[in-house]
Amino acid sequence: MRAMQVTAYDEPLTLKELEMPMPGQGEVLIQVDTCGLNFGDLLIIKGTYQEKPPLPFTLGMEMAGTITALGAGVENLKVGQRVAAYTGFDGLAEYAAIPAAVCVPIPEEMSSVDAAAFLIAYGTSHVALDYKARLQPGERLLVLGASGGIGLTAVELGKLMGAEVIxxxxxxxxxxxCKEAGADHLINSETDDIRAIVKELGGADVVYDPVGGDQFKAAMRACNPEARLIPLGFASGEVPQIPANILLVKNLTALGFYWGGYAxxxxxxxxxxxxxxxxxYVAGxxxxxVSNVIPLEQANEALALLRDRKATGKVVVEVAR
Known part of the structure; x- marks a missing residue:
């Protein structure tokens, strides 16, 4: 089978021919159709992600495909079933042996491209806004990095949950x-004063931040009393230091959040x-x-779209030939 592997850190992926894996105890073998790319994949390539497997390894955090074989002890899934899965690795290969526990059956209405773009982006935003921040109808949600893979889902879900979305x-x-996804107000991070505009709109009750850096600082100073801040990534390259005195004076809550950790x-x-x-999704x-669908052998070009911030929403690699 073909696979795109990390053979050296901070270097382009290498297309390799590998032996097809076999499913072990509690695993299933997936014939991979599509693989969704994520900002975390860029960190993995650089060797700065929280998980660092031994080289070489196959990149790709999430995948969608069809089960072709079951390992011992798997009873809740069946051969021929379409699933999506968050695996952390192995998505950029034509086959993957993965734990049955991480497989999510997908409905007939969901295309393979949508399935590969679904779990991490929507899952991250939904758990962050619903489970962690307890976003309420009528509250004002500020989404930084709103056109990115997870940011755009935060806009969409925030609107669906009844929030006023900036x-x-x-x-x-x-x-x-972002406007098409449901945003009520738009701020251009290149030219606009985030703090001033958000305060003029009435302040933020929840801040969803995959960016960090100066944008986080501006957002924090535009928060209403008792607002909740969710730092969940640092695409700017700067991890913000949160001043405890501002948390104290405004009764703010900073919520640490790592979606994958809940697994x-x-x-x-x-x-x-x-x-x-x-x-x-089924209800429409x-x-x-998905801004780009790119074949497996061009996975490096697909990653460059993320790295250069030329994509909106998700970039999906089409693995099946």
Whole structure:
């Protein structure tokens, strides 16, 4: 089978021919159709992600495909079933042996491209806004990096949950995508004063931040009393230091959030979230935004779209030939 592997850190992926894996105890073998790319994949390539497997390894955090074989002890899935999965690695290969526990059956209505764009982006935003921040109808949600893979889902879900959504993104084209996803107010991070505009709109009750840096600082100073801040990534490259005195004076809450961590500490948080999200998808309430679909052998070009911030929403690699 073909696979795109990391053979050296901070270097382009290498297309390799590998032996097809076999499913072990509690695993299934997936014939991979599509793989969704994420900002975390860029960190993995650089060797700065929280998980660092031995070289060489196959990149790709999430995948969608069809089960072709079952390992011993797997009873809740069947051969021929279509699933999506968050695996952390192995998505950029034609086959993957993965734990049955991380597989999420997908409905007939969901395309393979949508399925590969679904779990991490929507799952991250839904758990952050619903489970962690307890976003309420009528509250004002400020989304930084709003045109990105997870940011755009935060805009969409925030609107669906009844919030007034302020989207911050770079440039008119990206803001237009945010508007289409449901944003009520748009802020251009290249030219606008985030703090001043948010305060003029009435202040933020919840801040969703995958960016960090100066944008986080501006957002924090535009928060209403008792607002909740969710730092969940640092695309700017700067991890903000949160002044405790501002938390104290304004009764703010900073919520640490690592979506993938719930797979180990409380997996029901993820499974409950997926069940709700898939219901919304089938009902036509969610529409994944995929800006680019790229073949496996061009995965390096696909990653460059993320690295250079030329994509909106998700970039999906088409693995099946």
């Amino acid at each position: 989207a911050v993104a770079r440039g008119a084209d990206k803001l237009a995508v 180990k500490i409380k997996p029901s948080v993820l499974t409950d979230s997926f069940a709700e999200l898939i219901k919304w 309430k969610l529409k994944p935004h």
